[in-house]
Amino acid sequence: MSLTLNIIGAGRLGRTLGRLWQQRGFFRIQSICNHSPQSAETARNFIGAGSVCDSIGTMENADCWLIATGDRQIAGIAEQLGPRLNDRDNAVVFHCSGALGSEILSPCRPAATASAHPVHSFADPEKSLCNLAGSTVALEGDRSAIELLQRAFTALDCELLTIDSSKKALYHAGSVFACNYLTALMDLSLRTFSAAGIERERALELLKPIVLQTAGNNMAMGPEQSLTGPIARGDVDTVRRQLAALAQTDTQLAQCYRQLGLTCVELARHNQLPGPLAEQLIDLLSEPPR
Ligand SMILES: NC(=O)c1ccc[n+]([C@@H]2O[C@H](COP(=O)([O-])OP(=O)(O)OC[C@H]3O[C@@H](n4cnc5c(N)ncnc54)[C@H](OP(=O)(O)O)[C@@H]3O)[C@@H](O)[C@H]2O)c1
Structure with a gap:
């Protein structure tokens, strides 16, 4: 059975990855929360799976959480998400920013955290569905999170690069x-x-x-x-x-x-x-x- 993925911020990148993972059967997209419920609904339709939530508090538990808001919102979202995660969940939380490291997700501990930066432009999600394959994804963070994300991005035919967290x-x-x-x-x-x-x-x-x-x-x-x-x-x-x-x-x-x-x-x-x-x-x- 595939792992569940919740997406906070299913914009250009979030909805593209969500649809590809859902289609490949790697993750089952579960809860989607955007700034506005209308935008989350559009993302849900694009992904073809998941249910729209109007706040982080109403999202179901999941194996993995993607925070794909703009970079400026990631720290605040991590603060909101942290209190609802516990060590029994063994959850993985990651973001896709190229500029920020995984340490910004420290409020989400005890979850394993990572950043995964696809070196790709998601300006047009429809096009990215076809041409993300072959792009490199730079990963850093906790080992168990990296291992999961290596498998997740390999399932999308991406190349992988592991980088030292202090060098992000x-x-x-x-x-x-x-x-x-x-x-x-x-x-x-x-x-x-x-x-x-x-x-x-x-x-x-x-x-x-x-x-x-x-x-x-x-x-x-x-x-x-x-x-x-x-x-x-x-x-x-x-x-x-x-x-x-x-x-x-x-x-x-x-x-x-x-x-x-x-x-x-x-x-x-x-x-x-x-x-x-x-x-x-x-x-x-x-x-x-x-
Ligand atoms: N775009 C790229 O080419 C690219 C490439 C590599 C990495 N990245 C990284 O990927 C991440 C997302 O970038 P993007 O270009 O996909 O951004 P985007 O298209 O602007 O989407 C951001 C999404 O975050 C949602 N959001 C904003 N504040 C929120 C909040 N408080 N709670 C819940 N959702 C919230 C927005 O909701 P609304 O739609 O309701 O406003 C929007 O759907 C960033 O970290 C970026 O650095 C992007």
Whole structure:
């Protein structure tokens, strides 16, 4: 007989996982509680199972509890849920935030707690039903909770990654660099093109092939081998001219160019940039000068 799962916050992620687990027969979805009962009803219809509850207090006992509210609500929900769990239940409580660790669920002890972060966008639950398979889920928390969740996500054909609980913030920062900061870099690039008199639409058009190609190269060869451009070539004069032009235009652009340039020098060093050229570039890019 399948284990029972209660969902608090059956939004985009919660309803998608709920439906997939119900369909695969891994969990039987039991009670669903959202902020509004109407939204919980919509989630219930999407999942095709479960009963709607208007408060945590009216939810049945379950083997496993998923708290899939927004990150800001998780601590408060854990406080509300804790008092109704006891050690006879052997329950597992988990959330799916990438930013928060399982320790935020400590009010739910004696239940075993964990976090399980699917590296996937649930923007469109219908699409996620088809393409969640193959996504990686990063797990941390109590061993018994991790073991259950490993089986649960394997049943959805996900890849698994176990991370050290004390490293959760670093794990999440890793994604922020590659995803959110890539977006910030695009904005810096467009601002610089705009200062050069190239309008946004035209700049996006010219960037598209080279940005996608760079992303592909990085995935295939890693950053050291993918770095091209003036720093990789040790072209100190070009870097000096670009830095001067940026400094005259926008101090934030110049600051970012310096910081990221120093990271590029480190990469280029691993790829045969001669030491003396690396030293000149570091002097140029450091602020204040070394
Ligand atoms: N979306 C993603 O791509 C994604 C990816 C990885 C991880 N995650 C994580 O998954 C979790 C959920 O994200 P999401 O995007 O699915 O959020 P979402 O679509 O905004 O859904 C949040 C749900 O929580 C419910 N809720 C809010 N406050 C509540 C309360 N006090 N009691 C009961 N239910 C409450 C909301 O109810 P109403 O509908 O009634 O407002 C809504 O159904 C977050 O921890 C997020 O970090 C999301």
